Amino acid sequence: xxxxxxxxxxxxxFVTGGSRGIGFMIAKAYVRAGAHxxxxxxxxxxxxxxxxxxxxxxxxxxxxxxxSQMSEIERVCLELQTRESGLDxxxxxxxxxxxxxxxxxxxxxxxxxxxxxxxSPFFLIQSFLEMLAAKATKGxxxxxxxxxxxxxxxxxxxxNYSYSVSKAGLHHLTKTLATPLARRHVNINSIAPGxxxxxxxxxxxxxxxxxRISEKVLLQRLGVYEDMAGVAxxxxxxxxxxxxxxxxxxxxxMTAAI
Ligand SMILES: NC(=O)c1ccc[n+]([C@@H]2O[C@H](COP(=O)([O-])OP(=O)(O)OC[C@H]3O[C@@H](n4cnc5c(N)ncnc54)[C@H](OP(=O)(O)O)[C@@H]3O)[C@@H](O)[C@H]2O)c1
Numbered sequence: 001x002x003x004x005x006x007x008x009x010x011x012x013x014f015v016t017g018g019s020r021g022i023g024f025m026i027a028k029a030y031v032r033a034g035a036h037x038x039x040x041x042x043x044x045x046x047x048x049x050x051x052x053x054x055x056x057x058x059x060x061x062x063x064x065x066x067x068s069q070m071s072e073i074e075r076v077c078l079e080l081q082t083r084e085s086g087l088d089x090x091x092x093x094x095x096x097x098x099x100x101x102x103x104x105x106x107x108x109x110x111x112x113x114x115x116x117x118x119x120s121p122f123f124l125i126q127s128f129l130e131m132l133a134a135k136a137t138k139g140x141x142x143x144x145x146x147x148x149x150x151x152x153x154x155x156x157x158x159x160n161y162s163y164s165v166s167k168a169g170l171h172h173l174t175k176t177l178a179t180p181l182a183r184r185h186v187n188i189n190s191i192a193p194g195x196x197x198x199x200x201x202x203x204x205x206x207x208x209x210x211x212r213i214s215e216k217v218l219l220q221r222l223g224v225y226e227d228m229a230g231v232a233x234x235x236x237x238x239x240x241x242x243x244x245x246x247x248x249x250x251x252x253x254m255t256a257a258i
Pocket of ligand 1: 019022041042043046065066067068094095147150192195198200
């Protein structure tokens with residue numbers, strides 16, 4: 001057992017959507033803490049570049065894939081199996097959104113979001129289960145961390161119907177899978193972020209401005225790297241070994257205020 005409660009040194013970590021935004025923050029936190037990190041996203045140039053940048057801080061490799069495709073989930077899982085005997089932490093972070101008013105909301109905006117935000121995490125967990133179980137013990141469980149959203153905890157501020165529903169579904173999937181995963185000594189938890197400055201948030205920041213968004217947050221600011229890094233390391237380390245099936249808002253008190 002590691003001396004530090006929050007130690008993740010030498011753990012094998014796979015972060016979907018790790019090339020930018022919140023996924024990049026999580027990948028960076030694990031790389032800096034001495035883990036062996038793999039990041040995955042569609043644009044291979046951007047993914048390779050992000051991994052190379054993080055590689056200057058520690059160990060990071062790029063495994064590009066379109067995780068909305070079942071064949072790609074299977075391919076990337078096989079690829080990781082050729083490199084690693086097991087997986088310590090799977091971070092299901094890749095996500096997308098769609099904004100449109102109810103009368104004009106298109107089927108494409110429903111299917112694309114539900115597919116990546118809800119279906120893909122389920123099949124990633126299924127595909128990586130044997131690798132997660134390979135390193136898991138009762139006293140030292142391996143981990144799945146799902147990145148949900150405050151929009152899955154309360155009705156959203158924006159017209160993002162499929163997004164908020166997908167995140168509520170992901171939170172419930174976290175609870176639902178806690179039982180079968182516990183039998184294999186794998187813990188599963190969700191982080192539900194409030195607003196963080198990323199590409200996904202850019203249209204909202206442009207239309208509302210950071211200040212007006214911050215007013216919706218009890219702590220009066222948007223989330224930054226340290227806010228996500230701390231909780232991501234907590235859910236991957238000994239410190240959270242007795243926690244599974246939970247959803248933790250990391251939102252500056254946004255959901256406490258409603
Ligand atoms: N930002 C926020 O304020 C906020 C708040 C609550 C929850 N979240 C959640 O946090 C997660 C990350 O969001 P973010 O704001 O960091 O978004 P982002 O900046 O848009 O980053 C999304 C990441 O996912 C990758 N990705 C998108 N589609 C993919 C696919 N089909 N296959 C593989 N990778 C894919 C992107 O790379 P490619 O485009 O190259 O594939 C990118 O690396 C999401 O689940 C989001 O719902 C964010």
